[in-house]
Amino acid sequence: MAAIKFGKYQLIEQIAVGRIAQVWKAQITGIKGMDQYLVVKRLLPHLSTKKAVVDIFLGEAKKIVGLRHENIVRVYDFGSIEGSPYVAQEYVDGADLGTFMNAMRRRGLALGLEHAVFIMERIGASLDFAHKQEVIHGNLRPQDVLISRRGDIKVCDFAICLAALAGDMEEEGLKKASPYLSPEYVLYRSLNVKTDIFCAGVIFYELLTGQLWLGGGSAQALSDLRDLAFDPARKVPEDLPQGLQEILKRAMTRDPAARYLSPTIMYEEIKRVAKGLATRGSRQDLAKYMTELFPKQESLGAHPEKGRAETAPALEVKPEAATVPKPPSKPLNKRIVMGGVAGALVLV
Structure with a gap:
């Protein structure tokens, strides 16, 4: 599909529709002409008219835009474009x-x-x-x-x-x-x-x-x-x-x-x-x-x-000494016991 212009972002692929937002893989051209991929989450249209939801969505985004930690997806930007509240955040290939x-x-x-x-x-x-x-x-x-x-x-x-x-x-x-x-x-x-x-x-x-x-x-x-x-x-x-x-x-x-x-x-x-x-x-x-x-x-x-299977078979496991696995090329049916003593794809 052709990219959709959304403010300064180009929405190039819809990844999913979550509970409250459309989740898009997006692209933006930086000041040095380098393209950068990120994720843009747009509040669903029917929620964009609910002031309480919009206020929480943008208010909480303001709190987390400054969070910098290696184990937290970074939020770069937030706001509203043509009445559509959004959050732009780090794209994680995974x-x-x-x-x-x-x-x-x-x-x-x-x-x-x-x-x-x-x-x-x-x-x-x-x-x-x-x-x-x-x-x-x-x-x-x-x-x-x-x-x-x-x-x-x-x-x-x-x-x-x-x-x-x-x-x-x-x-x-x-x-x-x-x-x-x-x-x-x-x-x-x-x-x-x-x-x-x-x-x-x-x-x-x-x-x-x-x-x-x-x-x-x-x-x-x-x-x-x-x-x-x-x-x-x-x-x-x-x-x-x-x-x-x-x-x-x-x-x-x-x-x-x-x-x-x-x-x-x-x-x-x-x-x-x-x-x-x-x-x-x-x-x-x-x-x-x-x-x-x-x-x-x-x-x-x-x-x-x-993200959650309705009926998933339990993994049958047995204690044994801990070892670092090689790339799993065949089924493993053992739990390994300790010696001595899971921007975003989808989500909201």
């Missing part, structure tokens, strides 16, 4: 964590513990930095964690997803966001730092087990989260190393007051556990997985609907 994990499941591959911990350590670093700048994410999901072809981990949509929640707080809107919502948000619309800690714990659970933390579809997930007798921490597998069990149980407990006081404390615990690994995960290892799972000619335009 896949979101949900797509990555679904591809692993389809091939019967298991992510070694050292790689799960490495990914979570990078996510923790992003949350730690953002919260020190008084920015929360609000609805952290695997789709918001991007893995580049080089193995870099970057988290996107800090704060902006708050506009998604504001734009659709009815039952259907909750279903779209579940199961990556905290129990207190589902019940009381309470949203703060403890929500990010809970969602980070859920993502860590899925990385470590290779399983979706809540099955049965979005309606069942909401029912579970509303059930006061349901404690997510009880789902933590007992065959995980003790240090990892403790992190998951504290992050995923139903009671916000019993969770980590801050992402910083959780991040420090993850780093402590990482140091106890017989083998450390690395960016290079993730790059090998990306090369195997997503050949260069394959388009990595991800869609929110693809």
Whole structure:
């Protein structure tokens, strides 16, 4: 398709339509005549007329435009062009964590513990930095964690997803966001730092087990989260190393007051556990997985609907000594246990 002129940007390919925005791969010509690729997210037309949603979308974009961290997708620009609010941000050539994990499941591959911990350590670093700048994410999901072809981990949509929640707080809107919502948000619309800690714990659970933390579809997930007798921490597998069990149980407990006081404390615990690994995960290892799972000619335009499989087979795993994998060319059916002790593609 021909490029669409949008202010100073050329929209060259629509990557997806998310919960509140159209997601475009865009191009801009710099002051030295060099073309640069980025992502432009345009608020959906029906939401562009809702002042409350627009105010949150642009207001939160203003907060994050100054965030500079290697594990956070950089926001370059925001504003409104011809009545269409937008955010322009870093383009990441890669896949979101949900797509990555679904591809692993389809091939019967298991992510070694050292790689799960490495990914979570990078996510923790992003949350730690953002919260020190008084920015929360609000609805952290695997789709918001991007893995580049080089193995870099970057988290996107800090704060902006708050506009998604504001734009659709009815039952259907909750279903779209579940199961990556905290129990207190589902019940009381309470949203703060403890929500990010809970969602980070859920993502860590899925990385470590290779399983979706809540099955049965979005309606069942909401029912579970509303059930006061349901404690997510009880789902933590007992065959995980003790240090990892403790992190998951504290992050995923139903009671916000019993969770980590801050992402910083959780991040420090993850780093402590990482140091106890017989083998450390690395960016290079993730790059090998990306090369195997997503050949260069394959388009990595991800869609929110693809980030979470409705029925994904669990990865059957067994403890064994940690080793750094070669590029996975055949199914791996073992969980690797620690020695000694996931700009943006799509998202809002």
